[in-house]
Every structure is written in structure tokens, then in C-alpha cells.
Amino acid sequence: MSAVREIILKFSCEDQPGIVANVAALFAAQGFNIRESQQFEDVEQRRFFMRTVLDATTQQLSLDEIKAAFLPVARRYAMEWELVDADARLKVLVAVSQWDHCLHNLLNAWKQGSLAVDIVGVVSNHDSLRNLVEWYQLPFHHLPISADTKLQQEQQMLALMEAGGAECLVLARYMQILSDAMCRALSGRAINIHHSFLPGFKGARPYHQAYERGVKLIGATAHYVTADLDEGPIIEQAVERVSHVNTPEELTAIGRDIESIVLNRALRWHAEHRVLLNGHKTVVFSR
Numbered sequence: 001m002s003a004v005r006e007i008i009l010k011f012s013c014e015d016q017p018g019i020v021a022n023v024a025a026l027f028a029a030q031g032f033n034i035r036e037s038q039q040f041e042d043v044e045q046r047r048f049f050m051r052t053v054l055d056a057t058t059q060q061l062s063l064d065e066i067k068a069a070f071l072p073v074a075r076r077y078a079m080e081w082e083l084v085d086a087d088a089r090l091k092v093l094v095a096v097s098q099w100d101h102c103l104h105n106l107l108n109a110w111k112q113g114s115l116a117v118d119i120v121g122v123v124s125n126h127d128s129l130r131n132l133v134e135w136y137q138l139p140f141h142h143l144p145i146s147a148d149t150k151l152q153q154e155q156q157m158l159a160l161m162e163a164g165g166a167e168c169l170v171l172a173r174y175m176q177i178l179s180d181a182m183c184r185a186l187s188g189r190a191i192n193i194h195h196s197f198l199p200g201f202k203g204a205r206p207y208h209q210a211y212e213r214g215v216k217l218i219g220a221t222a223h224y225v226t227a228d229l230d231e232g233p234i235i236e237q238a239v240e241r242v243s244h245v246n247t248p249e250e251l252t253a254i255g256r257d258i259e260s261i262v263l264n265r266a267l268r269w270h271a272e273h274r275v276l277l278n279g280h281k282t283v284v285f286s287r
């Protein structure tokens with residue numbers, strides 16, 4: 001395996017004195033230079049979280065060799081850890097139903113280079129967005145779904161992820177509820193954009209719920225997908241002010257931009273290994 005230029009280490013472990021010192025000492029002893037580092041202690045859970053970016057240009061080591069060198073420290077602290085090549089781009093499969101605003105924004109950001117991921121394809125339970133996806137010269141997979149074919153259709157999605165080497169499934173307004181088995185298979189690597197400021201207005205029609213409630217703020221939430229609908233660990237949220245004059249249609253229009261921004265930001269942070277799971281919550285070491 002070839003030498004790596006820059007590495008990202010992220011981990012969590014039970015908190016105790018000396019973790020940062022020992023991690024830093026190990027990499028210093030190997031001649032690595034720390035470029036960026038962020039830490040957080042969840043005092044209530046007594047859990048420590050850290051993300052560090054290291055310059056590896058002075059070492060002619062492969063990623064596996066660096067991981068092997070780090071293993072003793074990871075074991076000493078019983079870490080949940082990932083050590084990755086910072087230049088490796090996350091491979092993603094995108095799922096969409098009929099609303100296309102998040103997909104448009106994702107594909108445009110990918111094409112412009114502001115979203116450094118590799119899109120291996122787009123799947124949909126409708127055929128209506130094929131032309132958009134193929135305009136971007138990306139594979140489009142129409143996978144119809146019904147209550148009887150749900151599990152088989154999900155196996156097709158998993159097979160497409162496997163075939164393309166996709167490490168992440170992005171639900172860019174994919175309006176089908178994933179089965180418990182699918183959620184277990186994709187734990188921590190399936191991201192959904194929910195079109196409300198959770199925990200408010202769960203379900204398929206949040207803008208109508210917001211209109212009926214008469215809220216003055218609406219928003220969007222990007223979260224990891226779990227079997228509990230709209231309950232997954234939140235990665236990013238944003239809101240916009242609205243008023244009594246806004247119809248449900250206007251709320252939906254205002255929400256579209258928020259959804260697109262929140263999903264792109266959440267996917268970028270996930271792809272940059274900035275998001276760590278903390279039980280049913282997340283720690284996000286954003287820039």
C-alpha cells in the first residue's frame with residue numbers, strides 16, 4: 001500500500017487523565033505533526049471524544065502500518081476508533097423519491113467540487129428523476145417498492161451499495177421507511193434529511209403540521225437513520241423565520257432551501273470524519 005499524505009484519527013473512549021498526552025506522544029515519537037485537533041468530554045457519560053488531523057508526509061508509512069502502530073494505545077483505552085486517509089473520498093449512494101430539491105443541490109455541489117464525495121449512483125422508487133441524474137452522467141436505478149416487495153427492494157439497494165463500494169446511504173427526501181434490518185445493516189452510515197426542526201413535527205407531512213400549529217420558525221434536521229422514525233442521532237439543524245401569512249405551500253418552499261443546506265453540511269461533515277456517535281446523540285467537530 002502507498003504512503004499517505006495526511007491522516008484523520010477519530011475516537012471515543014471512557015474518560016481518564018493522560019489520553020491526549022499518550023496519543024500525541026505516540027504520533028510525535030513517529031514524527032507525525034498534528035495539523036488540527038479537537039476534543040470533548042461528556043462529563044455526564046464520562047466519555048471522551050477526539051478528532052485529530054496529522055501530517056504524514058515525513059513518514060513513508062502505509063495506512064495499515066500507521067493503524068498497527070496506533071493499536072496498542074487504542075486497546076489500552078478500549079477506544080472506538082477510526083484512522084483514515086484524509087484524501088480518501090467517501091463513496092455514497094443517494095436515495096430519493098419525488099421531491100428533487102435536495103438531490104439537485106447535492107449533485108450541483110458534487111459537480112462543483114464543494115462536496116468531496118464520490119456518488120456511485122442514485123436510487124429511487126420513482127422513475128421521474130432519471131433524466132436529472134443521467135444529465136450528471138451518474139447511474140440511476142429505479143427500484144419500485146410496495147409493502148410486499150419492501151425487503152427485496154432493500155436488498156437491491158444494499159447490493160448496489162456493495163457493487164459500488166458505497167460506505168454511506170444518503171436519503172435525500174426518500175419517502176419510504178427503512179426496515180429494522182436495513183437500519184441495523186446501515187447503522188451510523190445512513191443519513192436522512194427530515195423536513196422539520198426535530199423533535200417537532202415528525203412523519204411525512206411536517207409543513208402542514210407546522211402550519212396548523214402556527215409556528216414562527218420552521219427548519220430541517222439531518223440525522224442518522226434508526227428504526228425509530230425521525231429519532232436518529234442529529235448531525236445538523238437549521239431554522240428560518242416564518243409568519244401567520246405563510247401558507248403550507250409557502251412553508252414548503254421556504255423549507256426546501258433549509259433542507260438542502262442542512263443535508264449538504266451534514267454529509268460533508270460525515271465525509272470529513274467530523275461526526276462521532278455519543279449514544280443517541282452526536283459530537284460534531286465542525287470547522
Ligand SMILES: Nc1nc2c(c(=O)[nH]1)N[C@@H](CN(C=O)c1ccc(C(=O)N[C@@H](CCC(=O)O)C(=O)O)cc1)CN2
Nearest residue numbers: 174175176177178192193194203204225226227229230
Ligand atoms: N427507519 C427509518 N426510515 C426512514 C426514516 C427514519 O427516520 N427511519 N426517515 C425517513 C424520511 N422521513 C422523514 O424524514 C419519512 C419518510 C416517510 C414517511 C412515511 O410515513 N412514509 C409512508 C409512505 C409515504 C409515501 O409513500 O409517500 C410509509 O413509508 O408508509 C415518514 C417519514 C426515510 N426513512
